[in-house]
Amino acid sequence: MSRTILTILIWVGVVGLGVGFGGGVFEKLTAQVATVPGSENERALDLREQAGGPAGQHLTVVVTGGADAGPALEAARTMPGVTEVAPPLPSADGQAVLTDITLTAEATEAQAGAVAERIRAAAPGRITVAGGPLTDTEFGMQAQSDVQRAEIFTLPVVLILLIVVFGGLVAGLMPLMVALAGTGATFGILYLGSFVTDISVYAIQVATMLSMGLAVDYGLLLISRYRTELAQTADRDEALRRAVAKAGRTIAVTGLTVAASLLGLTVFPDAFLRSMGLAGAGVVVVDMLAVLTLLPAVLRLVGGRIKPARAAAGAGVFGRLAHAVQRRPLLVTLVTAAGVLLLAVPSLHLRLTNSDARALPATTETRKQYDVLAAHFPDLVGPDAIAAVVRSPAGAAATADFAARVRSVPGVSTVEVVPVSADVSVVRATPAHQPWTADGRATLQAVRDLPAPFEVLVAGDAARLVDYRAMLAEYGPWAALVVLVATFALLALFTRSVLLPVKAVLTSLLSIAAAFGAIVWVFQDGHLASWFGTGRLDAVDLTVPVLVAAIAFGLSVDYEVFLLARIRERYLQSADAREAVAVGLQQTGRIVTSAALLLVVVFAGFLLGGFAPIKEIGLGLVVAIVLDATVVRMLLVPATMTLLGRANWWPSRPPARPSTVDRELVAAG
The missing domain is CATH 3.30.70 (Alpha-Beta Plaits)
Incomplete structure (x- = not known):
């Protein structure tokens, strides 16, 4: 018991240090997104700044409805930070007037906000003020508020689902405990990382959401295995030891694989992607360690309140599904792969862009001004x-x-x-x-x-976009190589197979391609876009594909390892490759489905926001998770493994066939 208490106290200390010491990261966050250090666009901006330009920051004022903003504009001339107020420019239709306000380069957001409030007060609802530091802040704040809103929505829903899935409040709260530990400790990791690279303000929110999702995944796997072992022995300490021994290896492999897929982002020179990779990999490793150490310690204290798994009656729904797939494995493989590829077709005309005001909800000041400019000054909303x-x-x-x-x-x-x-x-x-x-x-x-x-x-915008695309083309293959080599090596060591890691990578890429197809079809092409509170955007934010690919790939391999662990365990027991697939699917079907459902809830929260790039990430991850946990994991994987038979495990030698083989399908509980 003393070792148990010590483990819990160590984690309390780690989280305390992470939150206290790592809280300094919030003062070092940057809202800058999609920049390439050393690119021509950045060097051009540096040259212009070093030469004394731009002269300052600019706010755009648009007055409609015949409102008189003259006195307010005159008053703005003398406000702190203002250097010039340009003469009013009437629109061609005579329904609006535009004015440009120049601020000093050193003008703060607070000064710009004070100027804006002073002018808007002259005719509320008929004057829009945006641009410069106001628009930059609005983009950053909208993205942050969207993720925070997602967290507020998903937390109670996830808690309810956890209680249902785990069959009790105590067990249901445990993954959330791991998520909090992972998030708190990650703050410290990010703070240390801030001395090496810039940390994006969005990395905190993404780390929080990933922490919750992966804590649920790994916690579900360990606690489910614990309940299964409880059904085999009345000794709870022995059941816990077996659960950690059997599920721990799987959790370690999945954690390292997901971390590797996210660390691939650190290859890119863009601080946004690098900090996302650092935050994501950090929270994955911390969650993995928390599940392997903190969760067993807590289970030793309160595990008596967790009930054993109920014995399965018959084959079970996932076992029957596996047998149905195995009767026509080639047909299922072809139809399933063709269906997923069909969903991926729109991704063939994927276009990347820098998000403009259309990415913001209609209630924001920047978007309001964009709509007014489009109506009265259409020439000003064209290409930058x-x-x-x-x-x-x-x-x-x-x-x-x-x-x-x-x-x-x-x-x-x-x-x-x-x-x-x-x-x-x-x-x-x-x-x-x-x-x-x-x-x-x-x-x-x-x-x-x-x-x-x-x-x-x-x-300019075009230069920034071209430079960013060039950066992705240059560093993307290296990032992919890091991820694929790490994934292949880890899965090869785990499965003692060459074919299974290759198959895992290919099936994961199918899910990602379909996710890209959904993003393009909805947001770029505008189909059903109104369902998500937006319209046709003509292109996808340039940061979205890389983030969706990295996170979705990691989660896809996560589920693959869950399934392969049980299939391999059964194969080593029975030496029957076909039966092992069916048993493995039956034993992991409920775990994978439950974990996927909880993750879908977590990432679906992104769709409730108003910022288009956050919605794009949310839709892409939801589609990837749903397809991977259902079509790919329940149909394509068992079908292909049935076709390959013992070749799945090449070059490993097949296990000796036991004299008596138990062919009863068992459930995971």
Whole structure:
């Protein structure tokens, strides 16, 4: 008992240090997303800033309904942080007036907010103020509030489901205890990581959601095994020892595999992806260790209140499903794979973009202003300008010659030269095509390829998108290699097989492809988009595919290991490859289904928010989990393993066939 208490006290100390010491990470978080250090876009922005530009931050004021904002705008001239208020610009239809307010580069969000409130108060509901630090903050706050809303919604639902699945309040609370321990300890990991790389503000929320989901997964596996062992012995300590010995190896392998899939994100130079990988891998490892140490210690104290699993009557629904699949394994394989691939077809025309105001809910100030601008100033909601930062004075003949050549590039509609300093200027080109289109990328590349007698660095939305795509293309294969090699090695050691790790990777990729297809079909193409509180967005946020792929792959392999562990255990007992598949599916079917249901609830909470990228992640993960836990795990995996038979376990030698083989299908409980 003393060792049990010591283990619990150690975890209390770890979590206390994580929350107390690691709380410092909240002061070091960044809201910057999708940036590539050292890219041409970033170097262009650095050059412009070093040369003294931009002169400041900008707020856009749009007045409609004939409201008089003149006195408020005049008052704003003298407010802290304001350097200039531009003359009003009426719309072509005469129904709106636009004004630009320039703030100092050092103006704080609070100062910008004070200016906005002063102007809006002149005619509430008829004046919108957005842009600059206000819009940046609104994007960040919307994403955070969406994840927090998801947590508030999912926590009580998950608790109710846990009580139902585990058959009692005490057992149901245990995974939440592990989730809290994992999240608290991860704060400390992120704080240490902040000294090496920037930590995204979104990493905290993602870590929290992952902690809850994986704590449920691993806790369900261990407690279910404990209840199964209780049905075999009245000695609760012995039942716990057996449960940890049998389920612990599975949990360790799944935890390391999921952590490896998320650590693949640290290969990318983007701080957003790196911090997501660090946070995700950290919480996975901590959850795994908590389930293997803290949860058994708690079970020793309160395990007497957990009931043994009930004996199964007959084969069970999952056993019958397995036998049905095994009667037509080739047909099931072909039909199932074709069905999943059909769902993946829309992903073939996936387009990536930087999220604009349309990604925000209609109630936000930035989105309101976007809609007003689209109605009265349609030219201002077109593609963002291509900004060529040049080391040449604005009035120089060479600069004028370069601007003329930019104007001749196909897809460029207007060009202007903006002075920045004595020897730096910006040639701003208005493109005719959106940056996510092939024409938009071609226009940007043509501008970048123009020869010039001075240094030219091109920035803007199109440049940022092209640079980010190039970064994904350069580092993506290395990230994939890290994940695939680690996954293959861990699964090969676990199964003593070469074919099973390959099959696990391929089936996981099927689920991910289908998830991408659903994201594209709904958000990019606009089908059923209104069901999710948004409209057609024409493209997908550029950070979504990588995040969905990393998380979905890890969770998919998670379920694969759950299933393979029981199949291998039965195969070693019976030497009957076909029967082992059916028994393994019967014993893990309830666990996988319950775990998937709980994770679907966790990630479905993302769909309740208003920020489109969060919704895209939520839909992608929900689709991937549902398909993987049902179609892939219950149909495709048993069908392919039945076809392969003993070849599944090559090059391992088949186990000696016992003299008496128990062919009763047993349930996991």
